Amino acid sequence: MKRHDSPVTPELLEAIRAQYRLDWGGVHGIGHWERVRAVGLALAAKTGADPRLVELFAFLHDACRYNDQRDPGHGPRAALLARALRGHCFELRDGKFGLLCEALEAHTLGRLDARPDIATCWDADRLDLGRVGIAPRKELLSSAAAQEDAFFQWATQRP
Numbered sequence: 001m002k003r004h005d006s007p008v009t010p011e012l013l014e015a016i017r018a019q020y021r022l023d024w025g026g027v028h029g030i031g032h033w034e035r036v037r038a039v040g041l042a043l044a045a046k047t048g049a050d051p052r053l054v055e056l057f058a059f060l061h062d063a064c065r066y067n068d069q070r071d072p073g074h075g076p077r078a079a080l081l082a083r084a085l086r087g088h089c090f091e092l093r094d095g096k097f098g099l100l101c102e103a104l105e106a107h108t109l110g111r112l113d114a115r116p117d118i119a120t121c122w123d124a125d126r127l128d129l130g131r132v133g134i135a136p137r138k139e140l141l142s143s144a145a146a147q148e149d150a151f152f153q154w155a156t157q158r159p
Helices: 010-019 030-047 051-060 074-085 094-106 116-126 149-156
Strands: none
Touching: 010 051, 010 074, 030 051, 030 116, 030 149, 051 074, 051 094, 051 116, 074 094, 094 116
């Protein structure tokens, strides 16, 4: 696997935390984001997704929640945050940035996507649903890699 420099810097985390409204250690906080990153990077090695995009998604997708229950606007708000932080806290070229914003905006809609970057982001998030008492379902995962028995078991049984 090709090594990449992580876009998740102390400056990015500080900017996210400064506007975060929920419990940093709660069900939609930093622990969830770290699990989504770990699973996402493992998936990216199989799907060919951009690891920088996957990492940014992991730390931004729930960063603008107003509550831990139903919050349909948090994905679009996360995309707005990404737009505000781009160029200051991270860099991502235009085409990949468009995919990141699309992944953020629509990650709660339950859709599937064949594009590796978006599929990897959404699958990594969905594979961590067990933390809120929802068993992930293979038919709701976009990538064949996430549906593989061994990978699915590993990803869904992580602490």
